[in-house]
Amino acid sequence: MKAYPLDLFPSFWDKMESHIVNKDVVIHETVLDEIRRKDDALKKWFDSLKSYKPMKTSKNILPDYLEIIDWAKNAGYTKEAIAEFENQSRADAWLCAEAKLNNYVLVTNEVSSNSKNKIKIPNVCDQFNIDCIDNFEFMRNFNFIF
Incomplete structure (x- = not known):
């Protein structure tokens, strides 16, 4: 917004x-x-x-969610980054799992990062071959012209 x-x-x-x-x-x-x-x-x-x-949330999402959380825990991220990512009140891990399970496209303004201080949605998407686009690509795909 x-x-x-x-x-x-x-x-x-x-x-x-x-x-x-x-x-x-x-x-x-x-x-x-x-x-x-x-x-x-x-x-x-x-x-x-x-x-x-x-x-x-899909009823059968838990295996994908746990796979993504397990990857995050073993990908060298800081404890703080992992704690934030696996916090169940946060959407990111659930979104990634939902997209992985159902072949959805995620839209985010986040960009991939080599930093281990925050787990970024595009990094998760790259790891799990999840389609991920930014707002501009989303707007182009849906013909948002101003």
Whole structure:
């Protein structure tokens, strides 16, 4: 939301709403949980989508989730990075597992990093052959033209 404030990019948010309502774009429940823990413009925008139901965590996700967590624990990351990544209230590991299990494409503004201080979604995606794109590629794929 910080990159695309509602008052400056209303057409972006209109298009996003349309794709969410049409289920071309899904928001995982763990992401929505993270959003709703903050009281900001993004939370208010999601709250305005009254009938929207986030994507539920797949029932058979646990093996993929544990495989990703196990990789993170053995990839040389700091204890703090691992603790943050495996914190069950955080969405990243669940998103990666969901994408791995169901061949979903993840959209993130994170970029790969060699740093072992934070586990980045693109690094996980590279390790597990998960498709991962940034916001600009997402917008191109869905014909967001302003």
